Amino acid sequence: MTSQTHTTGHTDRETPSAEQIRRAPKVLLHDHLDGGLRPGTIVDLARENGYEALPEADPDKLGIWFREAADSGSLERYLETFAHTCAVMQTRDALKRVAAECAEDLAEDGVVYAEIRYAPEQHLEQGLTLEEVVEAVNEGFREGERRAKENGHRIRVGALLTAMRHAARALEIAELANRYRDLGVVGFDIAGAEAGFPPTRHLDAFEFLKRENNHFTIHAGEAFGLPSIWQALQWCGADRLGHGVRIIDDIEVAEDGSVRLGRLASYVRDKRIPLELCPTSNLQTAAATSYAEHPIGMLRKLHFRATVNTDNRLMSGTSMSREFEHLVDTFGYTLDDMQWFTVNAMKSAFIPFDERLAMINDVIKPGYAELKSEWLFRQTVSTSTSAAK
Template identity: 55%
Template sequence: MPIDQNGDALVEGVSIRRLPKISLHDHLDGALRPATIVELGDAVGLDLPVADADGLGTWIGEQSDSGSLVEYLKTFDLTTAVMQTREGLTRVAREFVEDLAEDGVIYGEVRWAPEQHVGGGLSLEEAVEAVQDGIEEGEDAAERAGRDIRVGQLITAMRHTDRSLEIAKLAVAFRGRGAVGFDIAGPEDGFPPSRLRDAFEYLASEFFPTTVHAGEAAGLDSIRSALVDGRALRLGHGVRIAEDLEVVSRAGEEVLVQFGDLARWVRDREIPLELSPSSNLQTGAIERWGTELGDHPFDLLYQLGFAVTVNVDNRTMSRTSLTRELALLVETFEYDLADLEAFQLNAAAGAFLPVEEREELIELIADGFDR
């Protein structure tokens, strides 16, 4: 499927960009416009590897396409460096929302780790307030442009530091003031959710929802810990749940699959998988199955009834958008409008919102796809 210069594509004659979409797994520090990195970098004296915006965008994409999550994460040194002031955080958050709205997203959750943005003297609370100011400015700008969007914060703790309980309390403190959920990010392998059990127990006692990065750089034990220790309501990526599936036989298009207990639990409880196709390729998350998008177990999981959702992970690093991710899946697996609608309905059902607001999203998606 050809993707035009604006990143759009057609399915059944319909613009994917114009379809209403939900974004659940989208990192703030992975979604900066290269031009913004250049401008803010100049202001703080940051030594950039490439001085112009187009060249910098290409450089970040190439560095990210290494097949290693560790190498992939190093590109964030640039983006976080320009997000250490109130002004920088507010601008990046505003542009984040504007870019989502331009891509047809009607609800999004932005995940970011406040502890990584206090190097310029901001407190954790001031950093969250700065991001919330930017989100609201972006929502207002989208409304003036005739687009409706709402974005909530997923306050994130870095799994390899010792501040998870502090960040969990920060997230709960901002409930009703922008924060809708909690996440842990950073190096997954070797840092299971069980290390942060006290934070997750606190969040559970406060009935505050969590999504946990699991099943990306580590396998089934990481997913199990996310569910048991992290009380996760969604799995950040979760692609390696497919390791708990055994294809017993194939007969034409018919595939007989045997479920492990963990996979059956995730499928039967409709725990959303925050799959990010391009990112999963870049970080080597699907290397067990291959190195091409067609090797991704996305379609297997979808056909087996898992609650799959489509996400970008890091728009800048993957040089992508939600429209582009959907177009790539259509091209690879021959999905139609009904399939794309199913992905959005899964995401709406998994959003960290009250049930009434999730039902409103579901109605908006159904109406948008009907039109």
């Protein structure tokens, strides 16, 4: 199905420049800690911890290797990338460093609020407990926020604790997320292969979280399709859908351009269920064939609660600014569109309502208003200069 270019009705389109995209306040809901390390940090930590299996010792070459492996089309090579990052994230100091740099990098890219997910059970190989993993990562996020502030950037980072679908620790991780819910952890997630490992295998974890009035998202509708989305929502009660891009399979576009939503797609839109869309990552996993064909264009046009995310910044060679650059180039999106996606994401965050509202009214809307004023000023100057000639 071909996505259609979104139009806003502007006569003069407020198409943002790359510099304006970077400066625009952005909100990130779907990003994996072990998928966003700096290549130089991986090399440093491997050396410090005696890890000798890296495919490249030069940071630049290593970064290229990660992107090429993720683009290879080989599931084995793709999974190998995470084996390397997790291998160097097995000590308190390593986790703290990675988390701090994550917050710094996002803040430098204009992200003002982020929820970063990771699986504590994947960082126990050198003797850390689950609690020590969570505390190290939380400490790193706070350090990163402090450093960002010193550099003139504002960011708030919350953690999502992830359980792996193929393992049997979901309830344990859910309980862990609940214990740390007021100490830096804002919710729960499950990740891993969808096919063969439905979310219903972990119903005890989701029932526990619902009893505790806690928040959770579920990776669904990326590789497996509509049944995965239906189970995540109707059996498990997910607050958000991790990816959810395959909801497009329940939307039909007729030859005359008219659109018909199936019952599941209608439910997702009517209930304002957030979709954590990750365009570049979806291209790598073949959930979409190109940016132009990515369902985000149609989902934006139909006013689903669509959000823009990075998934794995290292493996995808991306950032929030790059994701928006692709969408601006492909669909002609404006600053208004960027603000729409950003407000969607902030509305969908797992922090209290009053704090979300304050971020929208005090940070996001003023930030975009300033950028739009700059754009109008430049247009006025440009018009005046042309007239003078």
